[in-house]
Amino acid sequence: MTAEKIAVISGKGGVGKTVLTANLGSVMSHVFDEDVIVVDTDVSSSHLGVHFGFYSNPATLNSVLKGDHSPEESIYEHETGLKIVPGSLNYDDIKDVDVHGLDKVISEFEDKSDIILLDCGPGVDRETSAAIRGSDKVIYVSKPSFTSLIDVMRTDSLVEELEKDSVGIVLNMVKGKKHEVSPSEVESFTGMEVLGEVPHDNRVEESTSKGVPVTVYDPHSKASRSIEKLAADLLDREAPSDRRSFYRRLRKIIPGL
Template identity: 35%
Template sequence: MTRFIAVVSGKGGVGKTTTSINLGVALKSLGKDCAVLDGNLTTPDVGLHLGVPNLPVTLHDVLEGRKSVINATYSHASGLKIIPADISFKALKKLSLKNLNNLFKGLKGTSEIVIIDCGAGLSKDVQSIMKFADEILIVTNPELTAVTNALKTIKIAEENNITTLGIILNRVKGIKGELSIKNVEAMIGHPVIGTIPETDDVRRSFNAKHPLVYYYPKSKASIAFKKLASGLIGENHEEDIEEKVGLFKSILLKIGLRK
């Protein structure tokens, strides 16, 4: 049984695609067969993030009925599968949503988890794709406008009987003026299930065209993504504990209290 999770946001620029890709890699690192579908059909970013903006077969070919979804599926070095969309203006002009049902039928059974990186906002395209999700994750930043726009997305999900798993608070700097977790939960009415700290490692990994979790696995943000992924599959993330135990053992070795 394939689990479809849509990653959505009320506005652009909150880090939705970065979250989709890194959550996918984190799930793969936990042994889950995972794919990321670029559901942003007008301004797709998944291929750009991974340094493969132009591929011979894309999601648009599947939607036009020329290729199967298997033909449009590619593997990253991390083991994550991606189904990228076409970035060309030509593909945008020919965009049709009539084959969405066949697309998602074709995806069933191909992976344990399919993460749908939806477009920002609540356009017709976004809503059409979101309806095929079993659950949604809301990505937002700790600022008033981002959180307010997220409320509208949740409302659409509720109208379509889609479960909201929770809020991912991204690019958290811990500075004065940011909304706290309590503020965000009170405004949205759903729990914050992940907080991703702001770090330059995200920019560096993007420039290297690799997911953060793959390129900088020990980054604070990577650890946060792994913790989030663990929670989604009902496991405890023990990386922090293991690192502390390892450090303690090394100290004991140095002072001669352990062999």
């Protein structure tokens, strides 16, 4: 099998790339039974593992980039079935990592799942470029604000330069305020399809503090329901109708719930 590699990118920092990568991956895996790996390619500011309660892993993307571990050794399986390649949280593991080989390392995960979601860093630096180079296509995440969308457009120039396709844009932390940019305005400003809207939801921060993705922590929360719909649309699938017993089972096996 050769996985489809999708980079989750933004431009602006702090718009929800990591939350969306963690939760899309989680839902694709535990609701839709897809074989998915999420990879923390935000090498110098990794957080992806924290969403799954990973705080100290011997093998990380950093140690793979340094040649200390093989790609296989850096894949951890979560209770949801999702496979996770965390980054290191330690400064020492960032200092001498050369991100130049990031795209090649990403390609080494290709035969290990059907879908690979790459949690990218903000901006258009070497790290982000290398991760986009290693992807097949990109999904943008933005807040419904002009500054966030301006940064999306800046990153889109890089994506064009690297000749990658964009699937579209996800609007995150939507509060429904008048000053927010509406989905139709986003579409005419960016020329991209709005794939979905995820509301601002306090359950997201709450779930992160427990080290559990919100879609597992509270699958019925507003954010979880919209992320599940987004995953269904991206996979071109319908969510199974009775998931309550499944969630009850899942909540029993995940510590901290």
